Amino acid sequence: MRWSRIFIPTLRENPATAEATSHRLLLRAGYIRQLTAGVYSYLPLAQRVLLKITDIIREEMNRIGAQEFLLPALNPAEVWKESGRWEVMGENMFRLKDRKGADLCLGMTHEEVFTAIARDEIRSYKQLPQIWYQIQTKFRDEARPKSGILRVREFIMKDSYSFDVDWEGLDKAFEAHREAYCRIYDRCGLKYLVVEASSGAMGGSQSSEFMVISDAGEDWVVFCASCGYAANIEKATSRLADIVDESGPAAPEEFPTPGVRTIEDLTTFPGGASADRQIKTLVYMLDNRPHIVLLRGDHQLNETKLTDATAAKSLRPAHPEEIKSLLGAFPGSLGAVGVDHLPVIADYAIYGRRNMTTGANRDDFHLRGVDVERDIKVTKWADLRNVASGERCLQCNAALNVSKAIEVGHIFKLGTRYSESMGATVLTAEGKEVPIVMGSYGIGVGRIMASAVELYNDEDGICWPVSIAPFEVVITPANFAEPMQQEAAVNLYKELSATGVDVLLDDRDERPGVKFKDADLIGIPFRLTIGKKLKDGKVELFERKTRSSTELDLDVAVRQVRLSLAAAYERSTN
């Protein structure tokens, strides 16, 4: 491909509205353009990257015996009503009506449609197992699209679904996917973690997410560098440092705390207590019924853990007025001592604690000397708190890290949730009718692209891993109008192309500086520079990532480029 003929609208300045690094660079380097909030056009360079990624995905999916489909993005309401998700998906689903007034939606995911096919066509255990996948556009009406192509309303996803007669079969399909996903992310050159994830309200027994550590991410992951433990913060647990409480009074003592509203306030208030000696009292509406939630003062509630622990379908913090009428005080002076008219869900971290301080359910008053076991009627103990950085790993006792991450993939054991609601069953060898056991597995294709940019960039632009770069090599003659340079450049271009190398020839009538800057910006891994030394039979090979260059004899240049490429591929898969 000649640069003069491919559409690469690079921007000299940073776009004003782009905050995230990947957003800024993909825009500036001419990969993407925004159409509207959360909807992007992929320009030729981006399309080349996406194709490289999807080629890798296809190879690895096919390797585990998966079969590629292409399902409709436009779905009738019926299948979604059958599974019950027409209601569950709520505002996040794009809905529309056709000319006859029938309800339709744009697919957010494809459990329903694939399950409908399985239900209609698969009768016998002999037709199983199956792994079906597609690479297709999904639509989700996100409340807040953000960070360029990281969180969008229309996006490309590889989604696959496994169908088995039994759970052992599902375990195999799940494991096959886990391994395939690792190969895919390895080959794309990403650094990632496989983390335990919350199964959520959708049932199922196990799920893992594939996470790229990045500040641009929206999830938090907890991981242990020494033993490899890794989990989404919605699932992660840790060991806390032991606290020895001295015994307190025989009964809680009320004391005035005028103006104290927060845990922090009480730590500095005379007669108060440090945060880890306080009990934090929250009131939540779980399926519209009030519950008290207790945590140690310095701990944060994780709402997903609360949802998982209570199997609640809906959850929200109670409003101050609701709290006042339930407990007699506003937030800031709440406690669970003596409360027996509301369920109390408490985090394990306050189990057995003594001589604690908490609100008195009387505005501007607190209680000290609270023994949890003696004074509070806990109806349910659960793990509710967010793990914090520096807490100890349960497996090996090393300090845990907590980092932001981009979710690039999610594999999920669904079980029979969809096959049961939609009636997808098979006959077993014994002639018994059983629901098909399913798994569902997703990869965000655009997120792989964005993650690679987040991971590999510098002040000059993007530094793509070779395997997903739009071109592997760019040939840059300092002056293309100069006949010697032109001839050498065109010959190298032809020879490299002939050996299957993806090469871009910068044939533009631009000054060398412009060509170098553009090549760096768009992030081509290798640049063959042809300049003044050509008269001595020399060209230069520049590696984008390391900014190192080596002088090559013209006649070995093709061989050397291919060796360097091979080495770069080798590195990215290790």
Added chain:
RNA sequence: CGGGGAGUAGCGUAGCCUGGUAACGCGCACGGUUUGGGACCGUGAGAUCGGAGGUUCAAAUCCUCUCUCCCCGACCA
């Protein structure tokens, strides 16, 4: 949905407070000089200032409504 910010030429911005008929840099076109890290000189094209309504002799500027985008939060099988 709550809070904050912004819409002026293809891009980045100034002008707005204190109304007087749109400016600068980059990019673009043409001519010339240049050619190893975003060249220089000259000439030129390009904006009814997001939209609608209002105030005024006069509105990018003041008022009202509205649309869109960005950021923080809520939300996110």
